[in-house]
Amino acid sequence: MIVAHDLTKTFSGKAAVDRVDFTVEPGRVTGFLGPNGAGKSTTMRMVLGLDRPTSGSVTVNGHRYVDSPAPLREVGALLEARAVHPGRRARDHLRVLAASNGIRVSRVDEVLELVGLTAVAGQRVGRFSLGMGQRLGIAAALLGDPPVVVLDEPVNGLDPEGIRWVRHLARDLAREGRTVFVSSHLMSEMALTADHLLVIGRGRVLADCPMSQFVADHAASYVRVRSPRRADVADVLRAAGLDVIRHGDELRVCGLDTAGVGDLVGRNGLPLHELTLVSPSLEDAFMTLTSSSVEYAAHRQAAGVTP
Amino acid sequence: MTDTVVLDPYRNVPRARRQLWAHALRAEWIKFRSVRSTTWSTIALFVLGAGLTTLVCATSAAWLASGRADESVASFLTWGMMFAQVGAIVLGTLAVTSEYGTGTIRATLAATPRRGAVLAAKAVVLAGTLFGVGTVTAVAGYLGGNAFLDAEGIGVPVTHEGVLRALVGSGLYLAGLGLLAAGVGLLVRHTAAALSIVLALVFVVGNMVMLLPGAWGEWTTKLMPGNAGSGVAQVEPFNPLLLDPWTGFAVFSAEVAAVLVAGWLAFTRRDA
């Protein structure tokens, strides 16, 4: 379990992470979603004690990570930027990390096998592709068989097969009861992997809810209705207890399918020009959510200028 | 959602459960040995140190034996260590800055978040290696060089005053130089910058301050780290104006310690 409380990080006066509160629970994949520069990597670095919070705190299993008695057996992490000496052999890199936590060396071969790098374990990491580097990072994260796994943009640079592999790995780890915290800037990726979503924009938490609820709240389908007698149609639908929103020259109706809406309007003898079921993509929902946070921030700053 | 099972973080990994400092030490040792740059720098240190001492003794033996020489024979016996200093500085710098340059520092600190433990382990591996390699290099240089002096009948026996001190002192001095470079590396986190600073401090500034006038120049010269520390590595001083070997080494050690403390403060407080 990872708990952040009022977590803040500023870089030269600018807040990269801004008074964030969240809890990452075990037994599920928590997707940490946000556009580039939202503060995901900074947050994860603070979880690992690499960056010191400007204020607030973040704990793993109830204590600061720095105070962990056996760090790699508690948290395994894949960091965003490559964190390996290019002149070191992959196996030696893992041997160093294993030794630093008193983990037996046979575990190194196990994780190499697990991520499919056994054949290239003796190669220097500088010759690795981005995808192989990611796999090595994941191997390092799994060395201590940790109950908490933190993966920063794990699918970056992976081919489709690798992406599927990471997705399954994350889900398997969560099914075993581990805390799995995975960041991404791609909603489509999170939609397939995460049980729970933590959306961040400009350093602030925009949503913290189960994936299914995010879909219901932000990507609920509706029926688009166009009619030359829009106002009358809206009255009829509202009278039937439906949610109707005017959006330009169209109406958006929630709570009934196209057949139901068409029947209702037809029974009242009103003309219809369009009747379409619209299911917004999650990507759109995510874009809308995060772009509004950008706007909001811009407004606040503008407001702050006038005394 | 799936049922949550409580995971024992130790279930698959038997043996030691607590992270010990000895683990960090072992990790740093594997790290040191597993890149080519350290191997090559160590070899270069040995070849320069032992080889140049032998070479300079071989080429100067006849002249020194002729009686026309105005230099003391003994001061030639660790002559090559002047150049071995470069190897020690490179190794010390790389021990720190290569981690920052490649990002390895984040993997290191994610695995061992207690930064003091990491730094202590690094310092012990670095100083231990340099002391060992430095002493062996000095001994090899002495044996090689003295063979040529012996042939001219002006050999200096190991029992001669200052010889043993200079051989062990070579190891001590190189270990100190490496730590100095590592400390500067912690402060600037950049290989070229750290190397330039330490090389300039030892080889350029140390000689330039001799040009300063009066007591001011005399004392800054005596106290510059390269000048203060190198005396212990010489059987007889090249420059008699410098501090006594052990006094100088004490001053040098204090300077190294000060830089290391500054580096430690930066290391434990700044973001990785």
Ligand SMILES: Nc1ncnc2c1ncn2[C@@H]1O[C@H](COP(=O)(O)OP(=O)(O)O)[C@@H](O)[C@H]1O
């Ligand atoms: N070391 C740093 N120094 C200065 N600014 C930084 C640093 N690290 C991150 N930032 C800034 O903090 C913000 C968040 O960055 P980051 O956490 O990397 O976002 P994400 O991982 O979500 O893309 C960005 O505006 C970035 O420029």
Ligand SMILES: [Mg+2]
């Ligand atoms: Mg990032």
